Amino acid sequence: MTPFYFGSRERRLFGVYHPAQGGGGSRAVVMCYPWGYEYVNAHRSLVKLASLLSQEGYHVLRFDYFGTGDSAGEDHEMTLQGSLSDISMAIEELKDLSGADHVSVIGLRVGAALAAQAARKWPDDISSLVLWDPILKGAEYLQELYLLDDSMRIPGVGPAAQFSPERGGGREVMGFPVTDALASEFSGLDVVSTISELKLPVFMVAIRPVPGQADVAYELSSRDGSGFELIDDQPVWHEEWPDNVGVIPVTVLNRIVSWMN
The missing domain is CATH 3.40.50.1820 (Alpha/Beta hydrolase fold, catalytic domain)
Known part of the structure; x- marks a missing residue:
């Protein structure tokens, strides 16, 4: 290896x-x-x-x-x-x-x-x-990601972060960014x-x-x-x-x- x-x-x-x-x-x-x-x-x-x-x-x-x-x-x-x-x-x-x-x-x-x-x-x-x-x-997968992230509340951690246009827009999902561009690509799968x-x-x-x-x-x-x-x-x-x-x-x-x- x-x-x-x-x-x-x-x-x-x-x-x-x-x-x-x-x-x-x-x-x-x-x-x-x-x-x-x-x-x-x-x-x-x-x-x-x-x-x-x-x-x-x-x-x-x-x-x-x-x-x-x-x-x-x-x-x-x-x-x-x-x-x-x-x-x-x-x-x-x-x-x-x-x-x-x-x-x-x-x-x-x-x-x-x-x-x-x-x-x-x-x-x-x-x-x-x-x-x-x-x-x-892909559209179903994207909604699955959002629902999963919204349902997993961790003590002391607030709602999912939202990103500025300079960072590609979109939101965080389970610690990873789903930018506007990536969300659009997911939906098109x-x-x-x-x-x-x-x-x-x-x-x-x-x-x-x-x-x-x-x-x-x-x-x-x-x-x-x-x-x-x-x-x-x-x-x-x-x-x-x-x-x-x-x-x-x-x-x-x-x-x-x-x-x-």
């Missing part, structure tokens, strides 16, 4: 490379994180998934989008369009590191929505796609229609039913090499003390690795 920086001087990204164990081959996977507090909660599970894939002979790259994690940029500078370009840079970086001609992409939540957009935009670079509980309808345009193998795994899921499941069931599974497990992106803090969804991770193989 090798941490390093890549990208451009203007857009410096932090990544962690997991080389294929046992010499490996040319199989490679880029992982796309969820957004905000969901990223914080799910990080441990995604590191474990990267380790499992490395043990199976995959070269794996995890990375932080610009304005998130240990990458350059301020948190209010993070946008979905910018993150999409970051995925492209991560793909090219992993191709250089691994010698692969193309990569598979695994995304969780917003990361899955971005992964689907990347597969539509760069079909020659991406060979297969794993969508883990993707955000299917429509993964259901994006998936219908993809020609590559797609595996979608979910731990809970949501609106629009049945349409995607039907779409994927008609394609060779694609599929959908609903697996009862913990939502790693949302921790509720003490029920699922730090829990790793081993069943989901093993199923993803199995499908990849």
